[in-house]
Amino acid sequence: MIQTIAFYLFATLVIASAALTIVARNPVHSVLWLILSFFNAAGLMVLVGAEFIAMLLVIVYVGAVAVLFLFVVMMLDIDFAELRAGYAQYLPFGVLLVLVLSAEMIFAVSAWSAGGIALSASVAPVPEGVPNIEALGTLIYTRYLFIFEGAGLVLLVAMIGAIVLTHRTRSGTRPQNVSQQVKRRPQDAVRKIDQPVGQGMDL
């Protein structure tokens, strides 16, 4: 019972927020609606017992992709009125895409009800009674350890690459030097003077 209610709640919210993503006039609002729709999709994933994918949705899509979108939308100076101006011009193309997508959906549903294609049995079946995060973790850290470490090196290369291609030391800037600040003592910086009246100050 509670599952059914949760399902309808999440499903309605996903569809509603997805629709609002498209119709919202302000692109920042669009991205915020998109984030809400991701959260609700994550809820649906939890309901079907795929908690790993649920976390992935929240961490990767909400945490990284959506925030990146938000940055792009807010940082770039895009004239959205101008973007919308081509609406009528691109309408036939959009309609075509809609037709293709709906045809694909009809095909997928009818193929699904006709029974699956003969894909081979899974080599690594999900063990019973173990949450799938734990099952995945066991595989990644034992059988696929070598590849997991390799993937770590790929990320390291991406980081080095980003630094190599963008980092530059600029001359003429005055960056904060923490160790110099900490080393500075009061006697180096402060001078007590007894200023006589009527004379200029000696700096």
Place this chain on the structure above:
Amino acid sequence: MSNTASLLLTLPELILSVGSLALLMVAAFVGDSATRAVTWASAALLGVAALAALFPANGGGLAFDGLYHADAFSAFAKLLIYIAAAVSVVVAPRFFERAAPLRAEYPILILLSSIGMGMMVSAGDMLTLYVGLELQSLAAYVLASFMRRDSRSAEAGLKYFVLGALASGILLYGISLVYGFTGTTLFSGVARAFGDGLSTGELFGLVFVMAGLAFKISAVPFHMWTPDVYEGAPTPVTAFFASAPKVAAMALLVRVAVEAMGPASSAWQQIVIFSALASTILGGVAAIGQTNIKRLLAYSSINNVGFALFGLVAGTAEGVAAVMTYMAVYVAMTLGSFLCVLQMRNAAGEPIETIESLSGLSRTRPALAAAFAMFMFSLAGIPPLFGFWPKFLVFDAVVGVGLWPLAMVGIATSVIGAFYYLKIVKTMYFDEPAPAYAPVTSYTEGTLIAVSALFVSPLGYLAIPALGAASLAAARSLF
């Protein structure tokens, strides 16, 4: 097998990983003044890794439940890769010193790329293959645009990145199809599933995997990126691209074709035949009009990859051995040619890349002209130079399986290629001298040119017994 025993088998990758992380720390804390030390330390690390690859712990075998193979084939390929990588590390400082001081990340990225290449040639599983390939490619994209102030270098990096990502997508799509229809990513499991008949889905997977790998070896019709990237990238990086990753991708292609898709050889044979013929013809014809020496060498590499593919067409142990011999000689010829290109600097020390500037080189720099001519003759496969021998082996293997017509067409296409190689020799020896190049100041490069010239000279034939035995042992370990 325990993880410790598996890790011992991956010792070359382990050495390079730990070494590159340590050098990265040195580079980060000491700064650019450590570049020279980091460069030489990287070359030394590659040497140590090559030793570890040649003498694997307890005689080699499978590591991590078949994800990783340490056999004679991977040892042969890794030796070539590490040598080529070390040469491209060593020649870099002098090239970069004019434009901008070399940064210590250059040798480190090459080390990381070598780890990826080692994973590629040792792959026993589609996942190892993919992660290794990505590690190699990602480092290569950064290296291509290493001179980021140079717009051509930036363009090369961007082009390589976009097209490489597309190829990775194609490859990954093929891998997912193969996994979906065979139920495993292990090469041995894929071979077993392909053995009981090839379903349409598996065939699709095979075609996509082949297409993705053809991009990485820049075989026609997936070669379009090669001339632009080779021309734009800094010359030491181009020398690296033309040698080490080519060997790695070729070895990977051979391993996938033989070990994973061996039972479906009739399916991939057609693809490889088309690709080999198209590469040799296009590599020969398109190079004729080039005026930039790096672009010309890019087409030359496409042409040579086509010839190496002929060995794979045969599909026998002799054919695979011929491919490996070809790659060994190809690395020597290509690195030699690019080392000669590195000497092309005008009086002010700026690098020049036009073929015109080579005019009359025989009178201004006779030794350089002689070495360059030797590499060109060898790349054209003209006896008695050593470049003839692998071409002979490759066609011998093709004839050995009864594909006479293919061998004849292949030999005819090598005549097209000979034209532009000879044109360069003619420019150097018979044209009026152009302004002389700046004198050589580096003994390292001179020595390297001399060594590779000796190897491709008729003296190279003395290496045939050793090279032949090693490549045959490498090929046998796949069958």
